[in-house]
Every structure is written in C-alpha cells, then in structure tokens.
Amino acid sequence: MKELPRVSVAIITYQHENYVQECLESIVNQQGLFELEIMIFDDHSQDGTLEQVRLFLQRTQLPARWSVELYPSETNLGMVKNLERIVRTCAEKENEFATIIDGDDYWFSPFRVQKHIDFLRGNPQYPFSFNAFLRYSEEEARWSMYQDQSDYPLDFLPAQKLAENNLIGNIGCSFFRAKELAQVPSGLFELFCGDWMLHLVVARGRDIGFIHEPLSVYRINANGIWTGKEDKKKKEILTGAIHDFDRLTQGEYHVGLTRFLAKNGLDEMSTEKEKVDLCIVDDVFPHPGSAFRMEEFLAYIHEFESVKIICTGVSLGVLGKESMRQVYRRFVKKKPDAVEKVVINCGSMENVEAELAYFCFLGNVYVHLAQLEKNGTPFVFELYPGGRFARKSPESDAMLKLVTSSPCFQKVITTQPATTRYLLDNHFCKEEQIEEIFGVVTPEVVLQPYELPKKHYGFEKERLDLVFAAFRYTPHGEDKGYDLFIEVAKRLRRGHENVYFHVVGGFDESVLDVSELEGRIFFYGKQQGEWFDYFYQDKDAILSPNVPDVLAPGAFDGFPTASCTEAALREVAILATDPLQMNEGRFVQGEEIDILPHEAELWTEKVEYYLQNPAKLRDLAKGSARAVRRIYSVEKQIRPRVALLQQELERARSKRKELTKRLQQFSKLKNVQYKVLGRDGTYEKELQKGSFVTREDFVIRLSLPQENEPFKELQFILAEGMGMILRDVSVTLDGQSLPVSLHNGIECEDTFYFPLSTPQVICTLPKFPTGMKGEVVLNGTLIAQETDVSGIAWELKQAVQRETAMCKLYLSENRKYSEANVVTAACKRLSYKCYLVSIPLQEEMTKAVKFVRFDPVEGMRIKCRLLCAQCDEEAMKLKRTNGTGIGSKKNFEVTDPWYEFELPKALPKRIFIVFEMEEY
Known part of the structure; x- marks a missing residue:
C-alpha cells in the first residue's frame, strides 16, 4: 500500500483562549488521504489558552497515525522568534508538507489540506501554494473577501508580484513543501519579519501556486499581534523592516519592494510612478475575440523596449460573458512573457508615467483625456468606425473636438477613406496629423x-x-x-x-x-x-x-x-x-x-x-x-504602425517642454453652472449659485445661514440641460461626512451616472447644535459632461456590464412580495464560486419592512451555499427557501431560486450576502 503524505500543522498561540478550540476543530475535521502531525507552539500565554487546548484534546478522538504535541515556551519569545522555532521544527520533521496557522484563525473547508496536496503534487514547479480566504472583523461582526486576491486572475503568483503587493495576506492560507523551509536563512529572524517576508524567502524568486477558492478564515481582532498595533506604528515598523529585508536578500526583490513602498506611501518614494516608453489603454484586450488588437499590441510588446498595457475591461460584454480575470488567465498561459507588461481591471494611468500613450477607438481616448492632460502625456489614437465614433453624430463630434483640440494630441490613424474625409472636411485636425492605413491589423x-x-x-x-x-x-x-x-x-x-x-x-x-x-x-x-x-x-x-x-x-x-x-x-x-x-x-x-x-x-x-x-x-x-x-499583410499593417509610433515617441521626447508650456496656457475648459437649495419639506431657499470647471476635480463650498432656518436637507443642482458622470462624490459639514440621502443618478461602485438633463444630489442635515460653523463642502471629480445624455447612458451600460450578474432583493412587511418594492443590485464574483452582494437601502423603502427575499439569479438551476447574510452588522435569520438540502447548502431544482430572511432590526441601511454558487 502506498504511504500516505504526512503534513506538519503548526499552530501559533498567544492569548487565544476564546478562539483556539475553533481553530483545532477546523484542523481535526480535515478529510482526505493524508496524515497530520499537529504541533501547538504557545508563546507563554497568560490566559487559559493551554487549558482550552488540553480540554479539546481530552474530548477529541484523533484518526489513527495522527498526532498532537505541545511546544509551550517558558518566556514570551515574541512573534519573530516563535516563528523561527516553528519553521525550524517543521523542517526537522522531514514530512512532505507543512502549514502554519494562527490560533485565532481557522480553516473554512474540511478539504483544505487535501486540495493543497493535490495542487502541489500536480504542479511540482511551485515551492508552496496559498488559497483565498475570508476575513472576519470581530469588532464590526462583518465578513469580507480580501479584494486583492479576488481581483487576481492567475493560478500562480510571481514572487516579484508578491513583493509589490502582499497578495497572500495571511500565513494561515499557505501550504509549504517542508523541504523548502529548511532553506530559510537564519538572518531573516534577526529582522522584524512576518509571514510576507517568510513567503518571499521560501519563494526564492519563483512562482507560487494559487487556489482561488476561499478555504480559510482570517480573524481581525484588536488583540491580534499585528492588527492590534496602531497604524502609525505599523508603518514605521514595516518601512524599516522592508529596507532591512532588501539588504538581506541582496536586492532580489528591490523592484517589487520599491513599488510596494510607493503604492502604500511608506517613505519618500511614495510619489514614484512606473516609467515606460509606451502606454496602451484598452477596454477589451486581451480578449481573443478582438484578433486585430491581439496582433497589434503583441507587436508593440515585441518592438518597444518598455511597454505597459492597461486593460479596463469595460467593453468585454460585447464579446461574451467571460470576466477580465478569465480572459487574462487564458492569455498568460499562451503568452507568459507578457505578464509583466499587461495590467488588468485598472481604469486609469495613474501609476504610470509614459512618454507616449496609444488608444484604439475614440471612446477609449476620450474617457482618459482628462488624465492625459493632467499628466502631460502626449498620445496617438486609432480611429476605427464604431467605438463611439460616427459621422454626423453630435455626441461623437463633441468628443472628437475635445480629443483633437487637446495639447496632448499628436496623431490619429484612420483606417477608412470616409474617416479621413470626415476629419478634414469638418476641420477636426490638420492633414499632417492624419496617417491613413487602410484596413485592419490581421493576425x-x-x-x-x-x-x-x-x-x-x-x-x-x-x-x-x-x-x-x-x-x-x-x-x-x-x-x-x-x-x-x-x-x-x-x-x-x-x-x-x-x-x-x-x-x-x-x-x-x-x-x-x-x-x-x-x-x-x-x-x-x-x-x-x-x-x-x-x-x-x-x-x-x-x-x-x-x-x-x-x-x-x-x-x-x-x-x-x-x-x-x-x-x-x-x-x-x-x-x-x-x-x-x-x-x-x-x-x-x-x-x-x-x-x-x-x-x-x-x-x-x-x-x-x-x-x-x-x-x-x-x-x-x-x-x-x-x-x-x-x-492586410504585416508589411502593409503592422510595419507602418510601429514606424509611426516610434516616430511619435521621439517627437514626444523632443517636444516635452513645449507641451508643458502649452498645457499651462490651455484654457478651453468650460464652466458648469450650479446652485444649492436649502429645503425643509414646505419651502426652499436658494443658498448659493456658482460654477465649476469641467474635466478636473471640483469643490463647492457654502456656509449655512445662521438665522436658524429649519433646513432638513441640501439639494445640489449641479447643472442645467446636461448629463454627467461624477466620481468620488463626498459632502461634509464642518469636516464631518454627510450621507448622500438621495440623487437622481445611478450609482455604480464609486461613480454616479446622471443620464438626466438636471443632475441632483440631496444630503440630509443633522440637527444643528450650537457652536457649529455650518461650512458645507461638496467634492467630486467630473469625468464627463454632455448635453446629449445618451452618451452618459452608454457609459452606464458599459459600467453595468463589468459586473458579474444582477440579482434582486424584495422587501415586504407581510411576506407578500411584488415588483413594486424591489432593489436590483450587482452580484460580484469574489473567486471561482464565491459571490458578494452588498445592497444599500434608502430609508423611505424600508420603514415597514420586516422580511426580505433574496433572488440570486433568474432562469437557472443552481447549487448554493450561504456563507454570510447580514443586515448592517447583524446576522439575518433564514426563514424559508425554495431550495432543498441540509444547513446552508441548498439545491434549487427550480429556475427562480430564492431565500427569505427576517430582518433583525427596523430601518436597515445595507444588506450584505456572501455565497457560493454553481450551475447544475
């Protein structure tokens, strides 16, 4: 009989009296073909941690050939030295695998160990693997996913990427080949190090395997060794440790660590951007359904020394139902050399300093025009038919005027004679600014x-x-x-x-x-x-x-x-x-x-x-x-484009000072008129008029009247006769945040879309105590404004297409549900099977609501497992469902699956649901 794989499980305990039994239970409940050697490394806990361990072991029958051993410490070693003895002990045991977990965390899946064994044995190139995890905030009683993991598309993580962003995030989700731990240098434990640096040392520059399924839980509590520290203190410790670690590893991860410091504002390099020759921003690349983009952009990666392609994914819905992550995973399997040059799910060039930018289609360059001008980045774009370009269209003409009148505009590539004629006949640009290359790039x-x-x-x-x-x-x-x-x-x-x-x-x-x-x-x-x-x-x-x-x-x-x-x-x-x-x-x-x-x-x-x-x-x-x-040959299509971009890149470098001067003098931005009304339900009073400038951040400031008028709300009328797209809108009263209680736009993530001709934002005012100054400030970024609001509606449609799916939440006082009281929300994919729904509710909709019915999908037979269902911070009680099964696992033979919950309190503000789902 073949010998079963043996796994060292090291548990780090310190003051974990209230949690360690849950941790141990999740370990002994593991199922599969393996043997466990469980080791508990207690760092001189002064509470009842060890007593809880002993009580658990007394009442627990372990499988044959499983073992448990205590490693108490007579003094408090501290996090680093306790980790050192764990690493050394796991290496000495010479088992095939080793995994480490904090005593206040636990494993979410009973198959976690088996899944990692199967994954590493099937992928011998990886020194260790890690899985996605759920985070539970003890203070807030709130569940969440680690968003950086949720957005990451690949089944492996390059070590340099880990240095740039601690994507693993928690030692409890790692699973090592035990022999790799024997290679950890002793110098590591002379630093202030944690799981991030241990992972980097074990990786030794190699790729790390990633299991996207959430298999473990990371508990955030104020008593945690790291999470309990103040943010300022954390930054000081982490900055010093990173510099020490960089020296220890002799600069092996210097590039990634530098980017980590810059992105997190931890030292003087916090404003540093990645410098590239050519930056391409696109809305569907690297989807294979757009073959001309694939051929063209891969040619630029080959021809230019320094290239970065930013993939927004906003138009993927046109080409199918795949998410950007699925598209990217397929792409890098075929083109692994392009991984470092392609960034997905990124909506801007904020972290890139480019000598030249390039775009396909009018819509792509228009969306990023404000940032190009803010950064002083010259650009070239390719004007294919479609992509928001159309002849004789007021919307398209307005965008073309803005794009071609920008000081950053250098050249446009046209692919059809009708396009060239239209640009010249309508004086959008000069003939020398047009390069006509008939046709389309063909693989x-x-x-x-x-x-x-x-x-x-x-x-x-x-x-x-x-x-x-x-x-x-x-x-x-x-x-x-x-x-x-x-x-x-x-x-x-x-x-x-x-x-x-x-x-x-x-x-x-x-x-x-x-x-x-x-x-x-x-x-x-x-x-x-x-x-x-x-x-x-x-x-x-x-x-x-x-x-x-x-x-x-x-x-x-x-x-x-x-x-x-x-x-x-x-x-x-x-x-x-x-x-x-x-x-x-x-x-x-x-x-x-x-x-x-x-x-x-x-x-x-x-x-x-x-x-x-x-x-x-x-x-x-x-x-x-x-x-x-x-x-459509390479000589007729690719070569002219490469030559043009090389020429424009050189021109951009030579004309940089001239461009900076032109941008400083650029004054073609228009003012947008606004007014602010104070209202109390029976009358309203105009408090302020003014204007702000388009295509950049704007601020509206006013002082509330001091004659104690009983205003209950403020109404900002942001424009007359135009639609808008606003991002990062916030309102404060004397520096304190005011909730946006109502608006006539549509909210998607951090963006408001106003496909109406008079955008309005309404804020509820608190009771006005004495001593308040009454200074109100509205901040925001105006992404676009158009008199033809169809463009705003188009942008909204693209934004909605970025979401995985749409679901519904029915509200009721008496369990009678109707379309008259329903909220539709985006259902976001967190991992392979895991989804998140976070639904804000308005007070007028929920005054008499006692029950809600949640419909995850329509028209599908599914298997579903509820992981979390909350109303604000409190759990919702499941009353009934049209699925069958035990506990939280339900099978839905019907094509309109639903769950009914009882709300724990009146006037809920947000419903939060995490669930796993798969089709039959």
Whole structure:
C-alpha cells in the first residue's frame, strides 16, 4: 500500500483562549488521504489558552497515525522568534508538507489540506501554494473577501508580484513543501519579519501556486499581534523592516519592494510612478475575440523596449460573458512573457508615467483625456468606425473636438477613406496629423495559405453555401443588411433547390421570420478563432450588404468588414456594398470582390449568375483571398504602425517642454453652472449659485445661514440641460461626512451616472447644535459632461456590464412580495464560486419592512451555499427557501431560486450576502 503524505500543522498561540478550540476543530475535521502531525507552539500565554487546548484534546478522538504535541515556551519569545522555532521544527520533521496557522484563525473547508496536496503534487514547479480566504472583523461582526486576491486572475503568483503587493495576506492560507523551509536563512529572524517576508524567502524568486477558492478564515481582532498595533506604528515598523529585508536578500526583490513602498506611501518614494516608453489603454484586450488588437499590441510588446498595457475591461460584454480575470488567465498561459507588461481591471494611468500613450477607438481616448492632460502625456489614437465614433453624430463630434483640440494630441490613424474625409472636411485636425492605413491589423497566422482541403461549388460539391456573419446591434440587423440577406435567401429558395444559408453572430430564428427557409438556413451563434477554419471549408460566398447611418446617425462599418476578410482568407468570395465609396480601387471589382447596390433583386440576380458560372465564383473566391493577403499583410499593417509610433515617441521626447508650456496656457475648459437649495419639506431657499470647471476635480463650498432656518436637507443642482458622470462624490459639514440621502443618478461602485438633463444630489442635515460653523463642502471629480445624455447612458451600460450578474432583493412587511418594492443590485464574483452582494437601502423603502427575499439569479438551476447574510452588522435569520438540502447548502431544482430572511432590526441601511454558487 502506498504511504500516505504526512503534513506538519503548526499552530501559533498567544492569548487565544476564546478562539483556539475553533481553530483545532477546523484542523481535526480535515478529510482526505493524508496524515497530520499537529504541533501547538504557545508563546507563554497568560490566559487559559493551554487549558482550552488540553480540554479539546481530552474530548477529541484523533484518526489513527495522527498526532498532537505541545511546544509551550517558558518566556514570551515574541512573534519573530516563535516563528523561527516553528519553521525550524517543521523542517526537522522531514514530512512532505507543512502549514502554519494562527490560533485565532481557522480553516473554512474540511478539504483544505487535501486540495493543497493535490495542487502541489500536480504542479511540482511551485515551492508552496496559498488559497483565498475570508476575513472576519470581530469588532464590526462583518465578513469580507480580501479584494486583492479576488481581483487576481492567475493560478500562480510571481514572487516579484508578491513583493509589490502582499497578495497572500495571511500565513494561515499557505501550504509549504517542508523541504523548502529548511532553506530559510537564519538572518531573516534577526529582522522584524512576518509571514510576507517568510513567503518571499521560501519563494526564492519563483512562482507560487494559487487556489482561488476561499478555504480559510482570517480573524481581525484588536488583540491580534499585528492588527492590534496602531497604524502609525505599523508603518514605521514595516518601512524599516522592508529596507532591512532588501539588504538581506541582496536586492532580489528591490523592484517589487520599491513599488510596494510607493503604492502604500511608506517613505519618500511614495510619489514614484512606473516609467515606460509606451502606454496602451484598452477596454477589451486581451480578449481573443478582438484578433486585430491581439496582433497589434503583441507587436508593440515585441518592438518597444518598455511597454505597459492597461486593460479596463469595460467593453468585454460585447464579446461574451467571460470576466477580465478569465480572459487574462487564458492569455498568460499562451503568452507568459507578457505578464509583466499587461495590467488588468485598472481604469486609469495613474501609476504610470509614459512618454507616449496609444488608444484604439475614440471612446477609449476620450474617457482618459482628462488624465492625459493632467499628466502631460502626449498620445496617438486609432480611429476605427464604431467605438463611439460616427459621422454626423453630435455626441461623437463633441468628443472628437475635445480629443483633437487637446495639447496632448499628436496623431490619429484612420483606417477608412470616409474617416479621413470626415476629419478634414469638418476641420477636426490638420492633414499632417492624419496617417491613413487602410484596413485592419490581421493576425499573421491567418494570412498564411489556407491548408484545409477546400470544397468549391460546381467542383467538389453540388450545393451553393452562402454566409452572413456579423454582430447584431439593432433589433433586426438592418445596419448589417441582415434583412436584405433574408429577402435574397427567400427569393433563391423559391427557385433553387441547391442553395443553403448560414448565419454566424447574434442572430437566430426569432429575429426575422425564416419559416420559409426551414431546412435550408442554419444559425451558429457567436464564434471566434479556429472554428472558422473548418466552418468555411465548404462555404462559397459571404454576403455583406451593410448600410450606414442605421445604427446611429453617421454610424458606418469598415470596408470590407472583418467578417468578410476572415472569410476571404479561407477562399470565400466577398459580395458587399460600398455606399461610402471606400474601396478606391484597392480590391479589383469582379476579380477580387463584387460590389453591389443595396437592392435585393440585384443581389439575387448576382447569386443566380454564379449558380450558372461556378468557375467564375471560384475565381472570385481565390481573388478575394489574394487581395486580403496583399492589403492586410504585416508589411502593409503592422510595419507602418510601429514606424509611426516610434516616430511619435521621439517627437514626444523632443517636444516635452513645449507641451508643458502649452498645457499651462490651455484654457478651453468650460464652466458648469450650479446652485444649492436649502429645503425643509414646505419651502426652499436658494443658498448659493456658482460654477465649476469641467474635466478636473471640483469643490463647492457654502456656509449655512445662521438665522436658524429649519433646513432638513441640501439639494445640489449641479447643472442645467446636461448629463454627467461624477466620481468620488463626498459632502461634509464642518469636516464631518454627510450621507448622500438621495440623487437622481445611478450609482455604480464609486461613480454616479446622471443620464438626466438636471443632475441632483440631496444630503440630509443633522440637527444643528450650537457652536457649529455650518461650512458645507461638496467634492467630486467630473469625468464627463454632455448635453446629449445618451452618451452618459452608454457609459452606464458599459459600467453595468463589468459586473458579474444582477440579482434582486424584495422587501415586504407581510411576506407578500411584488415588483413594486424591489432593489436590483450587482452580484460580484469574489473567486471561482464565491459571490458578494452588498445592497444599500434608502430609508423611505424600508420603514415597514420586516422580511426580505433574496433572488440570486433568474432562469437557472443552481447549487448554493450561504456563507454570510447580514443586515448592517447583524446576522439575518433564514426563514424559508425554495431550495432543498441540509444547513446552508441548498439545491434549487427550480429556475427562480430564492431565500427569505427576517430582518433583525427596523430601518436597515445595507444588506450584505456572501455565497457560493454553481450551475447544475
């Protein structure tokens, strides 16, 4: 019989009388194929810690070959020296694995040990692993996740990243190969060190394995060895320890430690930013569904010595349901060398000092324009159709004016003649500021000759297969010409038995009536990548009858669309419209493309011509492939872009002083008018008028009147006739925070979206005691302001798409629930299965509420486990549910799962729920 792995479990105890039994119970309840050697290292506790340990051991029957041993200390060694004897003892035991836990913490999962054993045995390259954990604040009776861990996407953590940010955070979630502990230098314990530095020493520059599932609990209490210290004292100790540790490790982690000090404001380097030549900010990279971005940005990583790509993820919803973390994890498995150059879930360039910035699409550069000007960063952007750019659109024109009039603007890359003409005709920029590179960057791998055996109509097969491929942005796809495609299909179906139709993208049988085409039309949904290699193997032509100005005034697609070029590379003939006359002879008409007017009769006649002349269609398909490989080659697409950015980078360096001077003189910002009203419910009084400046932080200050007017609230009317996006809004009265009790915007994280033409923020005033000065200050950052509020609504939609899902909370006095009293909230993913819902409630909604019903999802059968359910700081009592199971684990056979809770008190302010969920 194979010998079971043996694990040393070291428990650190000091004054843990109230917690140590819970810790021990979580250890002896572990399940799996292993043996445990439990060692309790008590640092001379003066309470009843050891008595509690002995009581627990007296009543506990351990499994065979498990053991427990006490290591009391006759004097108080202190945290560092006690840790030293633990590390040395675990190394001497020569067991296969070792793990350490504080006596006031505990393991959350009974399978924690087994999961780590399986993980490390399956990944021999890692010296140790760690798991996600839940934090419990004893003082606040509040549960939370360690957000830095929740946001981290990879299954491994580079040691330099750990030096930059203590992502492990707690020794109780680590699991070591015991032999690695024998390599820890004695000099470590001469410093003030804790688990962070121990982890770095054990890692020795290597990657560390990460299990995303929360398996342990870290208790935060005022009596903790570290958490009990004052913040100022912590900073002093930590700063000194980091410098000592840097010397001990001979600078191995110097870069990461320097960044840690800078980000946490611990010494003189706190203002230091990472300096790079080129900074790229994008909203979907590194999603593989945007192949042109992938090819282009990877080329810049290769060509430029110093590059940082900041990935905001705000538009990922357009390409699918994957989170940024899932996308990034897949990306780094294929491109591990790019890890250090790509930052995800970051919304700004705040920590980067770039010589030059680069953006794809108007929307991306517009969102970051204020920060570019604040930092004095010159930029280049690529103006593809879409991405908030449209001809003849007031919203798009306003953004273009701001972007191209910025002193930081250097050059714009256009990809279509219609774009170039529009910029020049409307005087957005000068001709020398435009670089036209027709087409789109195409992955070099797909430009290679098509290797799969191709089946052409009239040669290898007798049926004609026609394709329509596009994303659906309008109800019936009119902007992409889907309605014309279906009309042509119906006409061909009536006269020909050998024509079949294939639709790729967000279309199905419900978009238009296709009953007449039953058995002849097939829908494939959204697809990407290698799938098309096999799909196009037996397809003959792609029909792309696009129409401009349908999606929005001035909206248009590139010519030909990416779907067309993707098909052409697999020897599929392109049939397309060109109403804006963008071809300009690049594709040879009749030999490499067939350009047609937007008329169903003419398209039908053209397809019937090819039905009678299959050789002509095959030649057109080969010509389409030949033209795309010529026009979209690396030499035509990547090389000009790289050369342009290199040129603009040099110009940015040489013109830095000039740019600084221009920014100082820049005075094109507009004032936004506001007024403040004092109200008591029966009358209101205007207290102040004024204005603040857009695109930067603003402050509104006023003094409340001293004639003791009974104002109950303040109403800030921040603008007339425009929408706004505000971030970090706060209101204070004599330095004390005032709650924002009401607003007519929509709150998402730290941002308020006002898709209304008169943004309002209302604050409730406390009773006005004597001695108060009555000085009110409203602070905030204006991210955007527009007279056409559709832009604000679009930004809000993107923000909501960043959330994992939406859930509902029904409020009731008598268990009768209705849509009239429901709160919809974002359900955020904390780890692989773990989710968090934090729902603020307004007083007028909850005055008579005694019960709430929580609906985590709609339309799904799930397995769910409640980890925490609180109303403010108090636990909510579960009354009933439509799931089945024991304890907090429930199985929901229905597709509308719900839990009902009884509130512990009246007038709740916030509901907080943490749960694990997976689909059946």
